[in-house]
Amino acid sequence: MDVEETPLPGIGLRHDFSTRSGRRLGVVSRHDGRRDLVIYDAEDPDASRESITLTPEEGDVLSELLGAPHIVEKLADISRAFAGLVGEQIELTAGSPYADRTLGDTQARTRTGASIVAVVRDHQVLASPRPDFQFHPGDVVVVVGTPENTAAVAQLLRAG
Amino acid sequence: MHDTATTFLELGAVLFVLGVLGHFALRVGISPIPLYLIGGLAFGHGGILPLGASEDFIEIGAEIGVILLLLTLGLEYTAEELLHGLRKQAPAGVLDLTLNAAPGVVAAFVLGWGPLAAVVMGGVTAISSSGIIAKVLGDLGRIGNRETPVVLSVLVLEDLAMAVYLPVVTALLAHHTVARGSLTVAVALGALVAVLYVALRHSDKVTLLVFSPNSDRNDEVLLLRSLGLTLLVAGVAQRMQVSAAVGAFLVGIALSGPVAEGAHEVLMPLRDLFAAVFFVFFGLQTDPVEIPPVLLAASLLALAGVATKVATGWWAARRAGIATMGRYRAGAALVARGEFSIVIAGLAVAAGVNPQLGPLAACYVLLMAVLGPLAARFVEPVVRTVRRWSQARRSPDHAPARGA
Numbered sequence: 001m002d003v004e005e006t007p008l009p010g011i012g013l014r015h016d017f018s019t020r021s022g023r024r025l026g027v028v029s030r031h032d033g034r035r036d037l038v039i040y041d042a043e044d045p046d047a048s049r050e051s052i053t054l055t056p057e058e059g060d061v062l063s064e065l066l067g068a069p070h071i072v073e074k075l076a077d078i079s080r081a082f083a084g085l086v087g088e089q090i091e092l093t094a095g096s097p098y099a100d101r102t103l104g105d106t107q108a109r110t111r112t113g114a115s116i117v118a119v120v121r122d123h124q125v126l127a128s129p130r131p132d133f134q135f136h137p138g139d140v141v142v143v144v145g146t147p148e149n150t151a152a153v154a155q156l157l158r159a160g
Numbered sequence: 161m162h163d164t165a166t167t168f169l170e171l172g173a174v175l176f177v178l179g180v181l182g183h184f185a186l187r188v189g190i191s192p193i194p195l196y197l198i199g200g201l202a203f204g205h206g207g208i209l210p211l212g213a214s215e216d217f218i219e220i221g222a223e224i225g226v227i228l229l230l231l232t233l234g235l236e237y238t239a240e241e242l243l244h245g246l247r248k249q250a251p252a253g254v255l256d257l258t259l260n261a262a263p264g265v266v267a268a269f270v271l272g273w274g275p276l277a278a279v280v281m282g283g284v285t286a287i288s289s290s291g292i293i294a295k296v297l298g299d300l301g302r303i304g305n306r307e308t309p310v311v312l313s314v315l316v317l318e319d320l321a322m323a324v325y326l327p328v329v330t331a332l333l334a335h336h337t338v339a340r341g342s343l344t345v346a347v348a349l350g351a352l353v354a355v356l357y358v359a360l361r362h363s364d365k366v367t368l369l370v371f372s373p374n375s376d377r378n379d380e381v382l383l384l385r386s387l388g389l390t391l392l393v394a395g396v397a398q399r400m401q402v403s404a405a406v407g408a409f410l411v412g413i414a415l416s417g418p419v420a421e422g423a424h425e426v427l428m429p430l431r432d433l434f435a436a437v438f439f440v441f442f443g444l445q446t447d448p449v450e451i452p453p454v455l456l457a458a459s460l461l462a463l464a465g466v467a468t469k470v471a472t473g474w475w476a477a478r479r480a481g482i483a484t485m486g487r488y489r490a491g492a493a494l495v496a497r498g499e500f501s502i503v504i505a506g507l508a509v510a511a512g513v514n515p516q517l518g519p520l521a522a523c524y525v526l527l528m529a530v531l532g533p534l535a536a537r538f539v540e541p542v543v544r545t546v547r548r549w550s551q552a553r554r555s556p557d558h559a560p561a562r563g564a
Contacts, residue, residue, distance in 0.1 A: 010312060051303060
């Protein structure tokens with residue numbers, strides 16, 4: 001399926017695609033976090049017949065209704081494919097020695113062998129954080145590795 | 161003491177009336193800009209209720225309004241978006257600016273105002289109002305339409321052109337010698353290139369001036385730092401004879417990411433206040449009795465302005481592979497002129513180019529700020545009706561020949 005991506009200067013980004021039944025659908029992701037669900041006119045494919053603006057929460061609900069079971073299925077597939085690896089979510093508390101320090105400072109991969117693949121902050125997933133990424137108290141750190149490795153990262157983030 | 165009381169009374173009355181006018185504009189579904197201009201006409205010299213005590217405050221407020229208009233405009237774009245627009249829609253941008261500057265330039269020469277006024281009037285008729293257009297596209301639910309990126313890219317190019325055009329006009333209006341004028345323009349262009357470079361490569365460092373990611377966001381600190389930085393840069397730009405507005409625009413571009421969004425959010429109410437003051441100030445400077453003599457010229461300019469913008473949008477949308485109806489929608493969307501036409505005319509009025517230029521620009525913007533949203537709203541039914549009509553004329557089958 002071809003998803004077209006179009007930048008909208010000053011507004012955000014638009015993604016749109018055609019369904020098998022021949023209708024065109026699009027989503028406008030605005031800079032301020034709102035999403036527009038766009039349903040194009042069947043006769044005039046350039047025009048949107050309906051355009052519904054969703055708040056970030058409403059967008060989350062809609063995406064959950066549409067796709068979440070699918071994502072869970074995919075995650076299950078991934079863990080089957082890489083047997084022996086686990087993904088852990090570790091909350092970084094205010095008492096952590098790494099609160100307000102960078103990912104590089106933890107040297108997590110060198111010291112434990114597990115990888116920090118994402119950080120969830122304010123319900124937003126920040127994927128593939130770089131070494132200069134700065135942790136804040138309350139961040140949820142997503143770690144992938146063997147059960148021992150990820151437990152070592154949890155210990156590292158808690159007590160240094 | 162007495163003076164302060166009078167100033168408060170006058171300012172309060174002006175702002176309250178603007179609020180009522182804005183409410184009315186929202187109800188009817190038009191842009192409040194023409195109503196603010198009319199409000200200014202009523203309060204100004206020769207108006208119903210001339211103001212005296214608060215004119216100094218309104219003058220400074222108007223200048224801050226211009227700076228905030230340009231700053232928030234810059235905040236809406238990242239340097240990437242500006243350069244992307246430049247690469248993709250450059251031919252459409254060139255067509256847009258030449259085709260739409262033409263009526264203003266021609267008008268200035270026909271009226272015998274000379275080349276300087278021609279440069280100013282060209283700017284007044286060329287530049288669309290991104291504020292009105294963005295709002296109309298949102299209101300009509302056309303953000304997702306496939307011709308909308310074309311419209312937005314044209315606006316981006318116009319705004320970038322403004323950054324070049326404003327210092328040039330400022331230099332020309334200041335009656336600089338050629339050498340001095342070219343130096344000013346070179347400085348402005350150099351600053352533009354430098355800011356685009358910094359914004360592309362080191363945006364995070366500029367952003368640190370306004371917001372430190374270590375601390376939680378504090379609206380008060382963000383407001384004071386972003387406004388302070390902008391006024392400082394605007395002041396420096398003014399000293400260098402470039403144009404305070406361009407300085408503010410560049411600050412807006414250099415800030416990016418969540419900080420730009422945050423600054424945009426906290427500055428919005430302030431911009432709305434001072435921009436309204438700016439429109440009133442422009443109206444204040446215009447004597448209502450000067451409007452009727454320029455009404456014919458303004459109406460002709462308005463007709464030409466609608467035609468040239470529709471042609472621009474039509475052509476740009478066709479280049480992007482949009483079907484016929486979308487091409488007309490793109491053209492009609494671009495019609496509205498507003499804040500920036502007034503900014504340009506304001507510079508010329510302050511420099512005393514021609515006494516009729518202010519009234520003509522005011523009248524033109526009054527017409528275009530009302531016509532623009534109407535054109536965008538009614539372009540589809542009008543095009544459909546015209547098509548049906550011409551189809552009916554082309555096929556004489558429907559004539560009741562058989563029965564006769």
